[in-house]
Amino acid sequence: MIRANLLIDSHGRILRDLRVSITDRCNFRCLYCLPETEAAQNFYRGRWANLPNPAPISRQWQPKSKILTFEEIERAVRLAVGLGVQKIRLTGGEPLLRHDVEQLVARLARIPGITDLAMTSNGFLFPQKARDLREAGLQRISFSLDSLDRENFKKITGRDGLDEVLAGISLARELGFHPVKVNAVIIRGINDHEIEALAGFARERSLSFRFIEFMPLDSAHAWQKGLVVPGREILQRLQACHPLLPATSDNPSETARRWKFSDGRGEIGIIAPVSEPFCGHCNRLRLTADGKIRTCLFSIVEHDLRSLLRSDASDSAIGDWLQSVVWQKEDRHHIGEPEFVQPERTMSCIGG
Ligand code: SAM
Ligand code: SF4
Ligand code: SF4
Secondary structure: OOOOOOOEOOOOOEOOEEEEEOOOOOOOOOOOOOOOOHHHHHHHHHHOOOOOOOOOOOOOOOOHHHOOOHHHHHHHHHHHHHOOOOEEEEEOOOHHHOOOHHHHHHHHHOOOOOOEEEEEEOOOOHHHHHHHHHHHOOOEEEEEOOOOOHHHHHHHHOOOOHHHHHHHHHHHHHOOOOOOEEEEEEEOOOOHHHHHHHHHHHHHOOOEEEEEEOOOOOOOOOOOHHHEOOHHHHHHHHHHHOOEEEOOOOOOOOOOEEEEEOOOOOEEEEEOOOOOOOHHHOOEEEEOOOOEEEOOOOOOOOEEHHHHHOOOOOHHHHHHHHHHHHHOOOOOOOOOOOOOOOOOOOHHHHOO
16 A cells, blocks of 8 residues: 555655754744734734734743754654655744754755755844855755835834845855745735835846745734735736746646746746645645654644654654655645634744
8 A cells, every 4th residue: 555665645645845844943923923023913903803812822932852853853854765755945933043053954965865955044044154054065045035125024024134134145146055035925914015026126136936825824823814815816916017927847746836037037936825725736744843743734633753763663663654644644725614723833833
């Protein structure tokens, strides 16, 4: 039933992409992820009069003892790569908050079989770490940038950090990270007025810019369908101001529908998991910082890899276990359906 040496699920999807969250901590409080600032709470209350006040959140980070060590992460990645995983993305929380992250990158870069070693970061600390990460073998970096307006950036992220993130994006290009991807989560009434400017920024700087629909994974459970700007609407607005040509792709598991600017510089992608789900081609698996395997962003069950890694289980026993977990991968998400249940953990814990 389970094919040898591959992570394959019961729907026939072969998993090639492992997202590894290396910390649940973050130095930002994005209003679509950890909406814990006054500005974020005011936004949700003010806009949705019927919405109960977001529950007070007493944030507790996982204690260090529960966080996987570098040795444990390396072993988990080696086992996954032995089962056909090719792409590794380090994420969080904010991955650059993890001490000596470049040492972890160097360990992973030595694992044969990884074709793509990437990271997603909010970029605030990137200027301090960029060179070490590059030397350690990081191949690609994706940044989050939801606004080009200093005040709006601060409102969205809870941090006055636009200059640092812009500096990080420039430096990534200088150091040869390619392509440099930038992600923006678009929320109606927050940054949808910046869509055209963000695309212009991508075009000027030859960036690969991704517009992402807001998903129900925030800590206050304040997500509302009306706050989602559908990918189709984003595309129509962009087509009205920038001539775009569809970009071809040979990767059916790609989450973004991509478009090139007709003058050839930079590209945009639209990631529309809510309005146009792409679960049928999903090839992703996630490992949380505290060692839980999640087979879907919206899983409500997690699988405890940490206990196994800390037991005397052999590599082959853990590999068998991983295959049996992956077999159970959910076919799709159920956002918008009556039975949908938002996962307890937020995007900052799951790893985007
Ligand atoms: N802290 C890093 C960052 O923000 O880039 C990495 C972790 S973050 C959880 C990874 C990605 O998830 C980011 O691109 C972020 O924009 C996205 N994200 C977080 N919450 C989201 C939500 N509710 N809906 C859609 N994307 C979300
Ligand atoms: Fe924002 Fe990423 Fe931190 Fe979430 S984990 S609050 S998306 S910077
Ligand atoms: Fe994959 Fe789950 Fe996201 Fe669908 S919702 S694309 S199955 S992770």
